[in-house]
Amino acid sequence: MFGFHLGISGGMISMDSFLKFFYQVYGKENNIKPSNDPYCKFDSQILALFTSSLYLAALIASVFASFVIQRFGRRPPMICGGVFFYLGGVSVFCAFFRPDAELDGFQKYGWLLIVSRVFYGLGIGSTHQSLSMYIYEVARYQDRKLLNMIFPLVISIGIFAANVINYVVAIKEKGEAWRNSLRFEIFQMIYLICTFLLESPIYLIERGLYEKGKMELILIRKTTDVEEEFNNLMAANEYRAMKDPWISLLKRQYRPQLILAIAIPLFQQLTGINVIIFYAPILFKTIGFGAHASLMYAMIIGGCNVIATLVSIFTLNKKFGRRTLFLQGGIQMFICQILAIAYKFGLDGNVGILPKWYAIVVVCGICVYVAGFAWSWGSLGWLVPSEIFSFEVRSAAQSINVFVNMIFTFVIAQIFTTMFCHMKFGLFIFFACMLIVINTFIYKLLPETKDISIEEMHVIWQSHPYWKKFVKPIDITISDEF
Numbered sequence: 098m099f100g101f102h103l104g105i106s107g108g109m110i111s112m113d114s115f116l117k118f119f120y121q122v123y124g125k126e127n128n129i130k131p132s133n134d135p136y137c138k139f140d141s142q143i144l145a146l147f148t149s150s151l152y153l154a155a156l157i158a159s160v161f162a163s164f165v166i167q168r169f170g171r172r173p174p175m176i177c178g179g180v181f182f183y184l185g186g187v188s189v190f191c192a193f194f195r196p197d198a199e200l201d202g203f204q205k206y207g208w209l210l211i212v213s214r215v216f217y218g219l220g221i222g223s224t225h226q227s228l229s230m231y232i233y234e235v236a237r238y239q240d241r242k243l244l245n246m247i248f249p250l251v252i253s254i255g256i257f258a259a260n261v262i263n264y265v266v267a268i269k270e271k272g273e274a275w276r277n278s279l280r281f282e283i284f285q286m287i288y289l290i291c292t293f294l295l296e297s298p299i300y301l302i303e304r305g306l307y308e309k310g311k312m313e314l315i316l317i318r319k320t321t322d323v324e325e326e327f328n329n330l331m332a333a334n335e336y337r338a339m340k341d342p343w344i345s346l347l348k349r350q351y352r353p354q355l356i357l358a359i360a361i362p363l364f365q366q367l368t369g370i371n372v373i374i375f376y377a378p379i380l381f382k383t384i385g386f387g388a389h390a391s392l393m394y395a396m397i398i399g400g401c402n403v404i405a406t407l408v409s410i411f412t413l414n415k416k417f418g419r420r421t422l423f424l425q426g427g428i429q430m431f432i433c434q435i436l437a438i439a440y441k442f443g444l445d446g447n448v449g450i451l452p453k454w455y456a457i458v459v460v461c462g463i464c465v466y467v468a469g470f471a472w473s474w475g476s477l478g479w480l481v482p483s484e485i486f487s488f489e490v491r492s493a494a495q496s497i498n499v500f501v502n503m504i505f506t507f508v509i510a511q512i513f514t515t516m517f518c519h520m521k522f523g524l525f526i527f528f529a530c531m532l533i534v535i536n537t538f539i540y541k542l543l544p545e546t547k548d549i550s551i552e553e554m555h556v557i558w559q560s561h562p563y564w565k566k567f568v569k570p571i572d573i574t575i576s577d578e579f
């Protein structure tokens with residue numbers, strides 16, 4: 098669902114019928130109208146809010162969720178998320194399935210579009226952390242790594258599904274296709290199924306409900322032979338009771354984890370990936386591609402993202418170290434940005450009928466960029482934190498990770514159209530500079546974590562040229578098996 102929302106809005110706002118509707122509904126009161134400059138046609142803060150409101154809501158919900166997860170368990174935020182998805186669906190339903198929903202009706206109910214995005218955002222914010230924590234806690238130790246890698250894969254599949262829906266509804270239907278794209282969102286109500294999940298045994302043990310925790314562990318593992326695992330969970334609980342993860346994370350000793358919990362999601366967004374994921378159809382239309390072609394190219398790029406993520410999980414991650422992949426992907430993305438600048442992406446405003454070869458070069462260039470992201474920052478951005486956040490600070494560090502990811506997803510969604518209007522192809526200079534900073538950071542500050550256990554990580558920090566200043570040899574870290 099997260100992936101689906103990342104992918105759906107860009108296609109919709111590139112559809113002329115949507116823009117017309119949007120400016121009709123919101124333009125009057127807010128004095129906005131589409132510009133004649135092709136780079137500025139989409140430059141409206143309210144239009145950007147249609148995309149970004151979801152991430153702003155997700156950001157706020159994720160803060161609440163991280164407290165609820167600790168106090169009331171992993172299930173309540175999942176159930177709240179289900180209710181929010183349901184309300185998002187109801188808002189779309191009210192706006193589009195009403196018998197009087199002719200143009201006037203749509204104008205009257207247009208605000209429900211943003212309301213539905215806010216509900217979906219609250220749903221995503223509530224579930225993002227609780228689900229990833231739940232999966233981590235319930236999974237067997239040996240399955241965790243794979244599950245962590247599947248996370249970016251399912252996001253990319255969600256994005257691709259949204260791209261396909263946008264394209265198919267647009268070619269099947271003339272005019273008001275975006276309404277059908279929105280109707281697909283209603284299927285998210287199936288998320289309510291998640292409310293049937295059991296509570297995490299780790300949470301129950303934390304709350305002193307030992308018997309219940311053991312029962313749920315038996316149900317989850319489908320065997321009564323859980324004594325050893327249960328005893329491990331109890332031992333880990335005693336250890337955890339002595340240390341609050343938020344207080345620990347602020348200690349000097351955990352500085353590498355704190356900095357990386359902020360830097361990894363921040364840099365993942367500053368690679369500029371969401372400029373493409375959110376706004377590829379707009380970029381294409383601006384430089385003169387047709388409406389259907391723009392949606393088709395966005396779909397090809399979405400497909401490329403899925404394939405490259407699969408390649409990353411099943412081959413590259415097994416063969417190459419994390420640093421190598423981060424740096425290789427970063428350099429690949431940097432070269433693509435430089436090419437976009439050199440060839441003045443968008444022909445510097447001379448939009449019109451474009452030769453076919455130009456379209457092919459642009460789309461291939463973006464595919465190479467997206468592939469570079471998918472096998473570096475896309476997959477490692479979720480995997481590496483799980484390898485470096487030690488047990489005692491994991492929940493706090495993971496909350497920060499999700500929070501920072503949401504802030505910058507929101508920022509990019511909100512400022513892109515304005516940046517594009519003012520900077521034109523110079524936008525790529527900004528992201529190219531960011532990639533220099535990002536690659537330098539990885540080169541200097543990220544130690545290799547492939548095939549390193551959490552206990553060994555401690556030694557890695559101590560022998561790192563920079564982090565050794567912070568990490569003292571005496572502190573021990575509890576095994577990741579807990």
Ligand SMILES: OC[C@H]1O[C@](O)(CO)[C@@H](O)[C@@H]1O
Nearest residue numbers: 103249252253371374475506
């Ligand atoms: O697959 C690309 C997508 O992955 C994310 O970085 C999350 O991991 C999103 O921000 C982006 O849209």
